[in-house]
Amino acid sequence: MLALAGCSNYERPRRPAWRGEAEAACIAQKLIHVSAYVQPAREIDGPGICGLTRPFKVSALLDGAVRFNSVYTLDCPMIAALDAWVTEVVQPAARARFGQPVAEIDSMGAYSCRSMNNQWGARISEHAFGNAFDIGGFRLADGRQILIVRDWTRGDDQTRAFLQDVHSGACGTFTTVLGPGANIFHYNHIHVDLALHGNTSTGPRRICRPQLRPSPTPEPPRDGLPNPPEIDEDMDIAQAGHPAGDVLAMHVGPGPAPPARIPDAYFAAAVRAPAARAYAPEPARGTLREDGAFVPEGKPSDWDLTSTIPPR
Numbered sequence: 001m002l003a004l005a006g007c008s009n010y011e012r013p014r015r016p017a018w019r020g021e022a023e024a025a026c027i028a029q030k031l032i033h034v035s036a037y038v039q040p041a042r043e044i045d046g047p048g049i050c051g052l053t054r055p056f057k058v059s060a061l062l063d064g065a066v067r068f069n070s071v072y073t074l075d076c077p078m079i080a081a082l083d084a085w086v087t088e089v090v091q092p093a094a095r096a097r098f099g100q101p102v103a104e105i106d107s108m109g110a111y112s113c114r115s116m117n118n119q120w121g122a123r124i125s126e127h128a129f130g131n132a133f134d135i136g137g138f139r140l141a142d143g144r145q146i147l148i149v150r151d152w153t154r155g156d157d158q159t160r161a162f163l164q165d166v167h168s169g170a171c172g173t174f175t176t177v178l179g180p181g182a183n184i185f186h187y188n189h190i191h192v193d194l195a196l197h198g199n200t201s202t203g204p205r206r207i208c209r210p211q212l213r214p215s216p217t218p219e220p221p222r223d224g225l226p227n228p229p230e231i232d233e234d235m236d237i238a239q240a241g242h243p244a245g246d247v248l249a250m251h252v253g254p255g256p257a258p259p260a261r262i263p264d265a266y267f268a269a270a271v272r273a274p275a276a277r278a279y280a281p282e283p284a285r286g287t288l289r290e291d292g293a294f295v296p297e298g299k300p301s302d303w304d305l306t307s308t309i310p311p312r
Helices: 002-007 017-028 076-098 148-154 157-170 264-271
Strands: 038-040 056-061 066-074 102-109 132-140 145-147 176-178 190-193 207-209 286-288 294-296
Touching: 017 076, 056 076, 066 076, 076 102, 076 132, 076 157, 076 190, 132 148, 145 148, 145 157, 148 157, 157 190
Parallel strands: 066 102, 176 207
Antiparallel strands: 038 056, 056 066, 102 132, 132 145, 132 190, 176 190, 286 294
């Protein structure tokens, strides 16, 4: 019995090393920064393998531009991924659909030492490592609330399209995205995490359910002005009608420009002396007096225009 006991391993389970390494790498690369909205917290160690080496308490993303409905504990990689998703997917979709940004994300959970879907006997969840986040809805800048449980299927066209946009866009940022329709446990929220599912030839393996396509972006609202005229073909009027075979001195686009010279016909026209004007007056003739005054020849009526005006 003593011999068998000596061979036993009574050490507690340990978290996979890659989790701590991912946290450290994220911080070393300065993918996030400490602020009033992102504060470092004490290490969480257990129970079991639950916990984080470098946890953060987060109350908002993007330096406070997008608030959370509460303060959540997350690891560095998840905070950085959420920042990227909100910047690249959520806000552009909100402006396209509603003409305004998202001001708040309503979450349903972050760090929690539990199994997947809170099911007894299931594998441990990414929530147990602060590596997952559940989104229950959004609040726009004007105060309008969008709830996944209500608007995923019963919202208006733009609201449903917005939720599909943010869901499908999340699949390019996170390795796991589960929304309504993925299973019975996600009818009221979108779950995102950065779990390791293995690699493929094109990058990390991702799980994205349900598979959705982004909806067409709506046309911008009408401004009441008439449509611009149709233009069949762009034409540079400065080059229209130039002599055939002559090289023009304009070039637009990449690559070297062709050698430029003034067309011969244009050059000849430019240097040609102007024709004499038929209405040019004859030079006046006369003599200079001793005092330097010029005395024109002829009678005053020949050179004084005022002499032809009848007196009044």
